Amino acid sequence: MSEWEDPSVKILKQLKKAENQYVSGEELSDILGISRTAIWKRMESIKEEGFNIEAVTKKGYRLIKEEGGYGKKAPYGKLAVQSEVTSPVFGQNLIFFKEIDSTNKALKKLAAENAPEGTVVISDMQSAGRGRRGRDWASAPNLGIWMSVLLRPDLHPSLVQTLTLAASVAVMRALEQLGIEGMGIKWPNDIIINGKKVCGILTELSAEAERVDWVITGIGLNVNHTETDFPSDIASIATSLSMNVNKNTRLDRSVIAANIIDEMEKVYRSFIEEGPAWVVEEWKKRNITLGKRIRIINQQDSFNAEALDITADGRLIVRDDHGKEHHMYSGEISLRET
Template structure:
């Protein structure tokens, strides 16, 4: 029994003092048939993972290191939109609970003042045309002091406490995040992604910016003009409108 206000998220909760990665654990549980809404939380991760084979700094007790197992009724090609849905939910919850005016950087970051406060990692297992499970991994930097980040994250990462000048209760924030994620997930399951895409545009800090797109086989800059119905970023270059799929691409300020 827990004191969350959610119906689906948190049906089963696994809490670890320390773990390699909550997403590794969630994938194991998902593959073994755990129910939708299973949560894995850890106080510390020793090998937290990010996109593009990056690590995720996960110091003890200073953030919300969380993975959620979903079994969504979507097609596998809709999985990237789960990242957008999660970003919208987290941005809303964080703004409401902390007042920090953060925004979404396509595809999977939440930034404040140009620096990362949240990273989202969406991983999927699908067979034929059905999703078996999606694991949403979310790392929220809550009470990390500026000087606690490793040197390579200086100027790149920040925390809600640094942004607001005061610490926050992780439990309160966690409850808000889960409640909002459930609301958004149920809405999307019922009525599709359209309303979420609109909200995403409103909360985005990427649209309207000149960006540099860095992929494995090409690199170019242009103006980020919109996202399309699949969640891909549309970038206007001198000659053409490019459709950028999250995959292994990174976006940098130009």
């Protein structure tokens, strides 16, 4: 068991592994190295998160999985997410809130207190969620995944933009498992489904002149929203995963959050080992921006251009209508396909 792993998570993993069969208290006691009384107490905490646990004398414990999942409303909490995580580091230290102002803000505080790399903060609701350029991000309860991940790369600050691209690649790799058509990355890191935004990523950092102290990647993903769940000002440009899978299907947010955490670690490790070029190529495979006519809007002016390529450090290369090339940073512009 890892330093951070809750025994309740270990128990839940064993019950899920048993696939609707009974697991004896004695067996669980041997696996975890704790008493059968302690096992019973842990079962109560698992039940409190919403899992249906059946206990039968001389048989043991069984996790009842109904058709389509663990009940109509799948449990969503620390135990539910961690029991699905397979990453050796990311998500092992996970803090879950029912409600918070901002997961990024909470993780910044933990980062300043030397929280380890891979620490994850998730909340069922955010009261002050933010997107890029200070925009508000609607983060209602029971609908989406509002999550932040802490990274401590040995990296020059100029390469953090590539980490932002890496985060979008990781989210895409996790969502590709759902088989949704028309999904891609709009530069630098918005996930779009058939022209509508389903996920936004906000990267924040603390750095010195030559060295990054920490990077926090905040992810806001619309999962089980319907058309009426979005505020009126974004209803025409926003979408959710369930709206593109099956409108009558409620997706399990715990499984999706865990898949994102797993992919974040895999992509991050590949970035560290293979460098920015690997991230750029993975991003290009999934992007919907390059080769398009776009409109660039920044604080000074706006102009039409063609999106040509991205650099190793994540800048977008565009050519305006006068033939001049520009290298754009994510914080400077807004893209609108023309």
